[in-house]
Amino acid sequence: MSKVKTNNLLTPAQAAKDLGISVATLRKYSLIVERTTKNGQYFERNSQNNRLYTSKNIEDFKEMVKLSHGPKMTLETSAMQIYPTAEVKETTEAKDNDEISELHTTIDKLESENKKRELTISELQQELTDTQKAKEQLQVELDTLKQQAEEKVENTDEHQDENIKERVNEKVNDDKKGHWWNRFRG
Template sequence: MTKVKSNNLLTPAQAAKNLGISVATLRKYSLIVERTTENSDYFERNSQNNRLYTQKNIEDFKEMVKLSHGPKMTLETSAMQIYPTSETKKVQDEDGQASKVKELQVTVAKLESENKKRELTIKELQAELNDAQKSKEQLQVELDTLKQQAEEKVRNAEPAKDESIKERINEKVSDDKKGHWWNKFMG
């Protein structure tokens, strides 16, 4: 902030008159330039903290307004094309974006690699599951066969069992007719 007023610096009223705009519009343009350059001290200031303008500033404002009348242009985009620090910022932004893109590409590559590993694991587990299902089916067939064999044995063994059970019952009954062993000694 300079307190010295030079002959080549214009007050806001003089600069606005030179541009053919109001002081409020000049203030708007100045704020756009300060935001674009990210430098709130871009313009010289007097002891009352009013901005002071050079002839170069006036020419830049004229160019900024002229560019803003183009297609898809605003005062802000025009300012970005005129002021050198905005170009530096733009390059930095592009560099930052490029590094972000690289980071994202690395992340995508890692995720794709992990995805491939998971797909392989899934395929291996599906193969194991298929093998387990085949084994289960084989065991089920064996179990069914064993059940059938057991049922056949039971069917074939029943008459023989019935005969042996009848014989045992008859022996028991005949033993009961003889009486208890005690009766043999007492009787």
């Protein structure tokens, strides 16, 4: 094994030294991570099939060990919190797909409801237009009836005036003739 860093990758000996643990303990940590992620090729490997580690891997190992010292925690449970598991990924993807499908269904439903509302609005606008036309027609008819009524009243007033004039004239003429008994006096 070479002690030279290759493309910023650390050999197991270098990684173990950085972590302050043995190479065997590093191998144990690596196996826990591979089991947790269900990915036997989680870490890069060199031509001798030895695992190679990044600075991110070293930081993740440090965090995993730190979490494992908490109450009711093990290296395995702390690894599950740091590294995504395949099941979690699949479950998350399934949930995401379900949510996307549900959102598409909701969108389709909302679009359908929106079309119905647009149709209702269109129908109401047509009904309003028809009602306004009917109102205008009724207003024209009302104006015509008012005019006819006014003319009738004027005609009636004129006719009544003439009737009154005739009666007055008759009365005056009757007064000029005098009473019937005045005809005998004469």
